[in-house]
Amino acid sequence: MLTSWLQPTLEQWWHLHQQQRLHHALLVAGPAGIGKAALIQALAHRLLCQSANAPCGQCKSCHLFLAGHHPDFLQLTVENSIGVDAVREIAVFFQQSAQQGGVKLVSVPQAHKMTEAASNALLKTLEEPGNGCFLLLQTDHPQRLLPTILSRCQQWSIAAPSLPEAKQFLRLQTNENLPAELLTLSAGAPYLVYDWWRQGQVPLILDGLALLRDMLQHPAQITNKVTKLESLPLLPELIRFVLFERLAHAQQGLQFEAIERFDQWCRDCALILGQNKSIALAALMYDLAKFTR
Ligand SMILES: [Zn+2]
Structure with a gap:
């Protein structure tokens, strides 16, 4: 189960997917540390699961996904910037047929780090991603993306949780009552505080x-x-x-x-x-x- 402020968006996406109306390029925007990556992971898990009761956690796809190496899920790792090579990798990945016979997904964190050349190279993939291919972009700074990218994605803005929601999330994850000033320090980003705690x-x-x-x-x-x-x-x-x-x-x-x-x-x-x-x-x-x- 996802956190209270993310679950409704996941359910909306799932509903759209079941009606075959889920957009092939989702741009998930919102402040850093509020769980955008967790939301994308949860969607990917559901979309890849082969059971009617997704995510079942039992099927071959679920096992591959949970082990972190599902062949039809490409998770880009981003450092300083996203260049043309990464975008080519996405295009090649989408051209291959799905190894598990289902959908193919690419997750791109920090999409605002795409260079201009990479953004231009991505346009073709955004226009014709291929059947059953979904591009899942995340960003803390949607205003830094080129208008040509923004216009080809469906943007979903995720708001930061309320203070009680954030506190409850941290209590459940850590089994501790962490001081509230940590949330203030993180600018209301519970996943960031959770990372500090884990480290x-x-x-x-x-x-x-x-x-x-x-x-x-x-x-x-x-x-x-x-x-x-x-x-x-x-x-x-x-x-x-x-x-x-x-x-x-x-x-x-x-x-x-x-x-x-x-x-x-x-x-x-x-x-x-x-x-x-x-x-x-x-x-x-x-x-x-x-x-x-
Ligand atoms: Zn499954």
């Missing part, structure tokens, strides 16, 4: 927030504690979070200056190397402590 990062994140609050309150300790700060996961996100928390009631001018200073550090960060990184971080923390005093 064992939650204690580090919570310690990091406590450390940052402490440093801003007691700037004299900044130099001693800056090394500890450097080893934290999600450091820019954590600093931004604590900064906004401290500035909530500050004057607008002061808020602007502090955020400007933080943004400057973010920009410089990639260019500064070695020991200078610690010095720049300590300098940032001293300045932020001044702004938020």
Whole structure:
């Protein structure tokens, strides 16, 4: 069973598929970390299952899918960008006949990372994908896709869950009552918080927030504690979070200056190397402590 905020969309798709009206190119759009990938996986599982009661979890297709190597399901892995080669791979995949005799599916995460050349190369596949072929695109930034791509897909916008829904999801997945501030930190993205939890990062994140609050309150300790700060996961996100928390009631001018200073550090960060990184971080923390005093 999917989560409460994703299940209705899956049921709608399934209904359309049973009436043979499911669009061959779905673009699933919505904020990062709300479960778009889980939704696509659930649809793929149902479409590939060979039983009338899909997904049965018992048939050969289900076994192949659950083992992660169904021959009629191509899951693209995306790093910095999606190039022409990946799009050719999709076209070739769709030209072959289905090995299990059912549908053929391609899942493309982060579709906004398609280069212009790749987008143009995909147009032909989008127009004539072939019988029983479905292209399942996902994006956090639909506005970055070319209009020619957008006009050939059917866009489904998935909204972020409500806070109670997100909390319930995390409780069920982790068997723990995680602090609600993790959801605020993730901008309301429960799957992102779930990933942090699975990777064992939650204690580090919570310690990091406590450390940052402490440093801003007691700037004299900044130099001693800056090394500890450097080893934290999600450091820019954590600093931004604590900064906004401290500035909530500050004057607008002061808020602007502090955020400007933080943004400057973010920009410089990639260019500064070695020991200078610690010095720049300590300098940032001293300045932020001044702004938020
Ligand atoms: Zn099955």
